[in-house]
Amino acid sequence: MVSQLFSTTLVGVEAQFVRVEVDLASGLPGFHIVGLPDAAVGESVHRVRSALRSVGHPIPPRRCTINLAPGDLRKEGPRFDLAIALGLLAGSGVVAPELVTGSVVLGELSLEGDVRPVRGVLNTALALRERGLKRLFLPHENLSEVDWLDGLELWPVSTLAEMLELLPSGAPRVERRARRGEPVEGVLDLGDVLGQEMGKRVVQVAAAGGHHLLWIGPPGCGKTMLSRCLPGLLPELEDQQALEVLSVASAMGQARSDQLTAPLAQPHCHISTPALLGSHRPGELSRAHQGVLFLDEVTEFARDGLEGLRTALETGWVEVGRVKTRVRYPARFQLVAACNPCPCGYAGDEKRVCCCSDHRRLGYLNRLSGPIRDRLDLQVLLQRTDLRESWRGKDRMTTAQARQRVLKARARQLRRGCLNRDLSRRFFDETGVIEEKALDYVFDYASQKFLSMRAMEKILRVAQTVADLDGQPRIDMEQVQEAVHYRCLDQQGW
Numbered sequence: 001m002v003s004q005l006f007s008t009t010l011v012g013v014e015a016q017f018v019r020v021e022v023d024l025a026s027g028l029p030g031f032h033i034v035g036l037p038d039a040a041v042g043e044s045v046h047r048v049r050s051a052l053r054s055v056g057h058p059i060p061p062r063r064c065t066i067n068l069a070p071g072d073l074r075k076e077g078p079r080f081d082l083a084i085a086l087g088l089l090a091g092s093g094v095v096a097p098e099l100v101t102g103s104v105v106l107g108e109l110s111l112e113g114d115v116r117p118v119r120g121v122l123n124t125a126l127a128l129r130e131r132g133l134k135r136l137f138l139p140h141e142n143l144s145e146v147d148w149l150d151g152l153e154l155w156p157v158s159t160l161a162e163m164l165e166l167l168p169s170g171a172p173r174v175e176r177r178a179r180r181g182e183p184v185e186g187v188l189d190l191g192d193v194l195g196q197e198m199g200k201r202v203v204q205v206a207a208a209g210g211h212h213l214l215w216i217g218p219p220g221c222g223k224t225m226l227s228r229c230l231p232g233l234l235p236e237l238e239d240q241q242a243l244e245v246l247s248v249a250s251a252m253g254q255a256r257s258d259q260l261t262a263p264l265a266q267p268h269c270h271i272s273t274p275a276l277l278g279s280h281r282p283g284e285l286s287r288a289h290q291g292v293l294f295l296d297e298v299t300e301f302a303r304d305g306l307e308g309l310r311t312a313l314e315t316g317w318v319e320v321g322r323v324k325t326r327v328r329y330p331a332r333f334q335l336v337a338a339c340n341p342c343p344c345g346y347a348g349d350e351k352r353v354c355c356c357s358d359h360r361r362l363g364y365l366n367r368l369s370g371p372i373r374d375r376l377d378l379q380v381l382l383q384r385t386d387l388r389e390s391w392r393g394k395d396r397m398t399t400a401q402a403r404q405r406v407l408k409a410r411a412r413q414l415r416r417g418c419l420n421r422d423l424s425r426r427f428f429d430e431t432g433v434i435e436e437k438a439l440d441y442v443f444d445y446a447s448q449k450f451l452s453m454r455a456m457e458k459i460l461r462v463a464q465t466v467a468d469l470d471g472q473p474r475i476d477m478e479q480v481q482e483a484v485h486y487r488c489l490d491q492q493g494w
Contacts, residue, residue, distance in 0.1 A: 003090035003097050006104045006133070007068075007083040008124045009075050012327040013251040013282060015120055015127040019069040020080065020105075022087030027063035033084075035068030037075045044078060048085045050111040055161045057094050064088065074325075076280065079118040082107030082137065085160060099167050103155075104128055105137040113160040117141040119253035119281075122246055125149055137163070145246070145255050147174055186264050188228040191398040195385030196222045202380050202486060204402050206334070207233035208409035209420035209465030211458075212313065212375060214298070214368075215338040216488060217382030218352065219345045223338040227294045230336055232399040233406045234262040234292075241290045244330060248286050263291035265333075269300035276305040278320050278329045285312050288333035298337035299367040306372060309335070313375045335376070341365070349384060365489075373489055377421065377458045381488035409468040420465045428460050434475040438463075441480055449490045459483045 002023045008015040018035075031045045049059055066084055068075050083105035089095040106124060108116040121142040128136055129151055138146070140156040147154065154174045157163040190200060199215075203226050206213045213230075215223040237245060237260055245263055249255065265288035267276060277283045285293060285308075295301060312318045316332030342361040346352040354361075373379070413419050416427075428434055442463075446456040462483040463475045472479065484490075 003087045003100070005083055005087055005090070005100045006102070007080050007106060008104065008120065008127060009073065009077075009079070010120045010123060010251055010281075011073075011325075012329055013123060013247050013286070015123040016073060017104075017127065017131070018073070018075060018080070019067075020083045020087050021067040021069065022084065022091045023065040023067070024060060024062045024088070024091045025065070029061045029063065031059070031064045031066075033066045033068070035066075035071045035075060036073065037068060038077075040078050041068070041075050041080055044081050044084055044109075047078070047081050047109045047111060048088070051081070051109040051113040051160050052085060052088065054111070054113040055164065057089060057092070059088060060092050077118065078108040078116075079106050079120070081109035082115060082157075082160070082163075085109060086137075086163075089164070095164070095167055102133065103135040103137060104133060106142075107137065107139045107157070109160065115139045115157050115159060115163075117255070119255075120251050121145050121255070122250035125152055126243070126247065128152060142255060143174070145250055186228055186266060187232045188225055189232065189399045190229045190402050191396045193222055193225050193229065193396075196226065196382065199226045199380070199382055200397060200402070202226075202378060203230055204233065204406055204469060205462065205465050205486070206230060206336070206378055207402075207406045208469050209377075209413070209461065210334055211377035211421050211462060211465065212335040213337070213378040213380070214373075214376045214489075215336075215380055215382055216341050216365075217338075218340065218349045218384055221382045221384045223382060224296055227292075227296070227336045227338060228264070228266075229399060230294075230334070231262045231264045231292050233403050234334075235407055235410060236260050237262060237290060245290050248282050248289050248330065252282050252287060254287075263288060264294065265291070266294040266296065269295070269297045271301070271305070273302055273305040273308065274320075276301075277308045277318050278327070280322070282329045283318075285309070285318050285331040285333065286329040289330045291333055293333040293335050295335070295337045297339060299339045299364055303367065303369075306367075307369065310371055310375070337368075337376070339365075339368075341381075348381070351384065374452055374455055377462055378486045379489045380486050405469060408471075409465065412468045413465075420461045420468070423457075423461050423464065425457060428457075432474055434460070434463075434480075435477065438475055438477045438480040441477060442484075445484055451490065455487075459487070462486060 004021050007018045007020050009018050052058055086100050086105055090097045090100050106118055108118055117139045121138050122145045125146040134153045137155045140158045143156040217223055265284045267284040275283055312331040317328050318331045319326055319328045341347040342356040343364050344355050347354040347361050442459055463479040466479040466482050467475050
C-alpha cells in the first residue's frame with residue numbers, strides 16, 4: 001500500500017515542497033530511501049525504526065521504499081523523520097490515510113520517539129499559505145515561530161505517541177498570540193558614550209539616511225560603542241521586513257518568536273568566508289538583513305569575504321554557487337565597519353607615538369580594496385577624547401532623543417519616495433534641490449581628489465541627509481562641507 005504526505009526542504013530561504021511516498025510491498029524485508037537524500041536523510045531509517053518500536057508499532061517485515069519527490073532536488077537534514085514515520089503508520093493501517101493526506105509534516109525523531117525542532121518552520125508555513133494548504137504538523141518547540149500567523153491549522157507535537165493520540169480526535173486548538181517586539185542583544189544607548197560629539201552626529205546621519213559607515217581611530221576611542229548604538233536609532237521594521245528577518249532566522253535555525261526591531265550581526269574577524277556570505281544555510285550577511293552588519297577590525301577579515309560584500313552592498317542580495325545549483329540569500333543591510341589606522345593602532349594619535357612605517361600603515365589600510373572603500377558613504381576619523389572633560393560632561397543625548405530626530409528625517413525622505421542612500425542622480429538635477437555654489441564645490445572637490453562618479457553622488461546623498469536632519473529645505477554650502485568632512489580617506493596621507 002502506498003501512502004502520501006508532504007514535507008519541505010530549504011533552498012536558500014525558500015521552502016520547496018517534497019512529496020513523501022511510502023510503499024510497503026511484499027518481498028525481502030528492507031528499508032530504502034530514494035530521491036537524492038543526503039547522509040542525514042539516509043540515517044533516518046535508524047531513528048524511525050527505533051522511534052516506531054518505542055511506541056509499540058514496529059516496522060512490518062516488508063520491503064519498505066521511501067520516495068522523496070522530486071528526485072532531482074537535494075534533500076538535506078533530519079526534517080523528514082516524522083513524515084516518514086507517519087507514512088509508514090498510514091501504510092500499515094495504524095493511522096487512517098485520510099488523516100494525513102494533504103498534510104505537511106516536519107520534525108526530527110529521537111530514538112525514544114521524541115519530536116525535536118528543525119529549522120525553516122516559518123518558511124514552510126509561508127509556503128503553505130501561498131499554496132493554499134492549511135494543516136502543518138510541527139515540533140512543539142517550533143510553535144512560537146508560527147503561532148501568530150493566521151489561516152493555518154497547526155498540530156504541535158512533542159512525541160510520536162502524542163501525535164497518535166491526537167490524530168483521531170481532530171485538530172488541536174492553538175491560541176493565536178499578538179506580535180511583540182524583542183530587544184536585540186548588543187545594542188547600547190547613545191547616552192552611555194562619553195564625549196565623541198562628532199561621532200554621535202555621524203551615527204545619526206548614518207541612521208537617518210541608511211548610509212554605510214567606516215570608523216578609523218586608535219583603540220579605545222569609542223568606535224565599537226558608537227556602532228552598537230546604531231540599531232537603536234533605526235525605526236521599527238514594517239510587517240514585510242519583519243517577516244523577511246524572521247524567515248532568515250528560521251532558515252538559520254535561530255528561531256525567534258517575533259522581531260520588530262532592526263537586527264544586529266557582529267561576526268568575529270576570523271570568521272570563514274562561507275560563514276560570512278552563506279553556503280548551505282544563510283550567512284552573517286543575511287542575518288543582518290534589514291538591520292546592521294558591524295565588522296569590527298574590518299582589516300583583519302579575509303579578503304575573499306570582504307570582496308563578497310560588493311554585490312550585497314549594491315543589490316541587497318548575495319548569490320552562492322553550489323553543486324548543480326545557485327542559491328540567492330537576502331542581504332539588504334547597513335554596513336558599519338571599524339579599524340585602527342595602522343597595525344599598532346596609534347598613527348595620528350596626539351599622545352601616543354606610532355611605531356609603524358609608512359609602508360606597513362598603507363599596506364594595513366589597503367586591505368580594504370578601492371571598490372569597497374568607494375561604496376562607503378561615510379569614512380570618519382575618530383580621535384581619543386579628553387577623559388576628564390568626557391567624564392564630567394552633562395549634556396548627553398540619549399538614544400530616545402536622537403531617534404526622534406532620525407525618524408523625522410526619515411519621514412521627509414519617505415515622502416520623496418526612498419531613503420537618501422538610494423537617491424538617483426536625476427534627483428539632484430532638479431531645480432532648487434541644491435545651491436549652485438554648493439554643487440560647484442562638490443565638482444571641484446571630486447576633481448581634485450580624483451573621485452569616481454559613485455563617490456561624488458554619495459557626497460550629495462550624505463549632504464541631503466544632513467539637510468534633512470537639520471530641517472533645511474535645500475542643500476547649501478554648509479551641508480556639503482560637512483559631508484566632505486566625513487570622507488577622511490580622500491585626504492592626503494590616508
